[in-house]
Amino acid sequence: MSATVGVAVFPGTNCELDSIHAVESLGGNGKILWHSSKNLAEVDAVIIPGGFAHGDYLRPGAIARFSPLMSAISDFANNGGPVLGICNGFQVLTESGLLPGALQKNKGLKFLCKTVEVCVVTENSTLTRNAVKGAKLSLPINHFEGNFTCSNETLDTLLEQDRVVLRYCDNPNGSMNDIAGICNETRNVVGIMPHPERACDSLLGSEDGKILFDSLLGSN
Amino acid sequence: MRRFQESLLGTGLALGVSLLFSVFVDVSLRKGIADPAGSTIERSLPTLGFSNVRDVSVGKTIRFVIEAENEKEAHEKVETICSTFLTNPVIEEAGITIENLEQAEGN
Amino acid sequence: MRRFQESLLGTGLALGVSLLFSVFVDVSLRKGIADPAGSTIERSLPTLGFSNVRDVSVGKTIRFVIEAENEKEAHEKVETICSTFLTNPVIEEAGITIENLEQAEGN
Amino acid sequence: MDDSLHRALGLTDEEAKKIGDILGRKPNPLELAMYSVMWSEHCSYKSSRLHLSRLPTSAPWVLVGPGENAGVIDVGDGIAVAIRIESHNHPSAIEPYQGAATGVGGILRDIFTMGARPIALMDSLRFGSLTDARSCWIAEGVVSGISGYGNAVGVPTVGGEIDFDPTFQGNPLVNVLCLGTLPRDRLVLGQASGIGNLAVLLGAATGRDGIGGVSVLASAGFSDQGDIEKRPSVQVGDPFEEKRLIEACLEIFDSNLVVGIQDLGGAGLTCATSETASRGGVGMDVDLSAVPQRELGMEAHEIMISESQERMLAIIEPSNLERLFEICNKWEVNANVIGRVTKGNKLRILDHFEGNVLAEIPASSLHDDAPIYDRPKKKPESKKSVLNENIKVSDDPTSDLLSLLSDPSWVYNQYDHQLFLNTVVGPGCEASVLKLRDPVNGFETNNGLAISTDGNHRWCAVDPRVGTKLVVAEGLMNLACVGAYPLALVNCLNFGNPENPEVMWQLSESIDGMAEACEAFGIPVVGGNVSLYNESSGVNISPTPVIGMVGKIDGLYRRPPGFELSEGNRLVLLGPNDVGLGGSLLSALHGFETEELIDVNFQTHQDLADLVRSLVSDGTIDGIHDLSAGGLGVALAEMVAKSKCGVSVARIPDVLTFFGEGPSRVLVSVHPESVNDLLSRAEGANIPTTRLGLVGGDRFTVKGLIDVPKETVDSAFVTHLPNALGAGTVSS
């Protein structure tokens, strides 16, 4: 039976169809979750995709986190449901407290859209269970605020608990500890800055994102 | 805007006259948090011919007008808005300045 | 920063002691210019449970320390930095506050 | 009324008289203001219209030609493509970030007005020299503005151009192209019809944006100059509002709710209401009190002329109003009924429906009766050629080459170029290639679209007619290099002051050159934009027609070859060896003024394009680059900089051959086993070939001219822009 993945849409979100496309190309079903809805219906996993929820005004994710949908996603996550935040989705997850830290403006103060190499740091997360620790993946990034920042104590905790999921091979944005993605303590909520949905088609240049979606689809 | 004025009117009639406060929120990065915007400006200034500038930091401001029964209530409201919404406490802190608008106009 | 301190030292030795000023620049959009960030925040506040807030506008601040012979020179320098680099006067205006750091420390 | 008011509004005495004749009375100030904006150069094309009519515009696949908001062509599979290019040069010169951002916003609205979903943007940029601080500030701001708006609105910027030249100092060029797809049978046109139908204003509130010259009408009068100066002439874009507007409009189209729709651009409500009414042959009543206003106390002329961004005017039947409100509500888009379609042909501006009439004008007179000028033209005196055979072209080809290299990735890495998962070839190659998908369900057709923007002010300064032909030819060859054949062309004509007869001559020559090339290649012109008065301190820019060309790839199953070179491959130059220094990058570098510009032979060019297309489609070649600005030298170095190995090249007799520029030349890299196949196919197509050398090693070697480590080339290429522009734009 194929997994149904709910894809959150706030006004300003723009990667929802791309995420659904990637999920469906790997045999899953994608389903739009509108920001004002109060429940998730029957989904096996949730993706909060990239884009500019509420225009990224004030701070990326600052307004989106108050939506009824985010309460429902919080409940889902707290019950162990797999949740993946990609780019703007990662920002929403940190703003809503489901993941620690914050994503600041890139060190170079420029928006960055390019393909980077990241390294799989742990296999122990809903997103990387099918991947191999140490593997290098070519994934596109596309953000202005991707510079992961947290207190030193938080960083220590993340490292101690093996919660860094992906790390940049060549840090493009100034992220602490080269962090490209992290997970929560129960490892079912993952936030990453790179866009794996943009790397699922050889005609577009890379298929390295497939392994991540495979993990997510098989994680329930 | 029209909607607000109506709601204001409604409140005034029902609950006694409430006051308007002008609010200035000055959001800055917490000490110790890297400030990419500040360092970029600091780096650029010498090449533009401005030397002898240092410790540049960049923040943002949010100004608005709020309605409340009295200054204390206004302060409480603004503080909640700041800590839950206008700032991200992981990296930011806020200074709040509140002024009673009617008083201000009286000057 | 190191370069700055060296130059400071250099100046001090060569030209007499120069002063340090702490600068606060408050940049806001000129009246009549659309403020999408402000209006988006204003629109979203009621759904976050904060009613009775209006006229929201968003601006930015730049804080830094500048070295100058005296307060007048500091003011002139800061004004040039503001109008040529920190703001575009076509859409923004800046409020400048300058404080003599040594005096401030004396308080 | 002050008799000189029309002059203060920029209307000539004759134009004012014509308005009086149309109305049969003296216009009031509001009416005069409406005519003044609609009859401006920007809205009426009064200097260029006469000449534009010489461009070929039809082909069996053209669904909508010039004149509507965008051109539309049929690309098969039940899909149509809408395309348009527009300039935002002047706003970008004052406020680079917002000027460029609102340029993006404006071109997007032109596309979704047609019922199409915008799927790609391209930007063609020109700035003053990189050694000029203000030009750098403008360049950084413009790129950030395109990035800030395009990325947030959620439309990828898949390619473009950037160039620097002192001619653009003080007057940058910011041209933005947008392409959208729609189901063929869902074209929406910008017209009103059906007496009693409603005009609904969608989107942002109206402020005093872009009132510009019309602010002389402010009731404060001339006495309060200070206040007038404070009126914002710059608009601020809101990509979030536009994103919601796009989604709401597309859902409204899907639900079949509109009779017509029109975006609000130049001249705001005046243009949108009069244009929809006159296209539909009806009249319209407009209730100003129903227009949501951002500021208090706006006057009638301010509301009618405001260029506030992110607004659309939809014409709908009253029975569809509820449904439209529901959709707008869902997307948090404001919608207000501000007008009614009426019998007759009058556009009436009212302070309230059933209230006072503030203006009453025949709607079509604002467009159809706009003046058309046949301005005087004069060919400039020939410049003496300072270059003859005795002058040494270059002492140091290595340093010349290195200073001509510039990697635009500093620009396009700031643009989301991958959204929608269509981008097979993004920025950084000859042309961008997109998957062609069904716009309704996203299904792949296995075909592709290719787009390219091209312009070359150096060629056009030498000879605007031949230069423009060369630019069109380059667009065609760029498409061929990714395996595409051309379907349509849009253009943006960036010229100086048309009241200068030499500028008028340039414009006319350029249009003739474009017409000639388009006829020869069978490419219809489906839209364009004319930007005049590009001058600063009285100096006109070099003529800069920019063309955007869209083409199709039938059967897109493999990635087209890029610039990348593979070790062991052979380098072959296809095409003639006729080159010169006229309008070349090398001439610009050394300040040579030359008259010679090598004309394009349409037949040779077409034959080469056909050959290239087939070599690309069947995978015969691994790497390709057409020769353009900078000639063979720059093309070769760019390929090396994008590869992991160097080259070793011979058979380049001199510097002229290395840097000279001429049409119909393409450099390819082929596997040794395919060389014979390549050569014989070229011979069959009557295309000359030159075997240049091989790919490999870690040096860039051109026998007798240059021998440097590959890293020297790489680093010149990648550091050029970041070094010059690294200071960082602060405002965002």
Ligand SMILES: Nc1ncnc2c1ncn2[C@@H]1O[C@H](COP(=O)(O)OP(=O)(O)O)[C@@H](O)[C@H]1O
């Ligand atoms: N302003 C820009 N925006 C986006 N892409 C750009 C820009 N400038 C250049 N590029 C990319 O770099 C490629 C090379 O640019 P250019 O040297 O102008 O190409 P060519 O001379 O072959 O037409 C372009 O095809 C385009 O994809």
Ligand SMILES: [Mg+2]
């Ligand atoms: Mg080219």
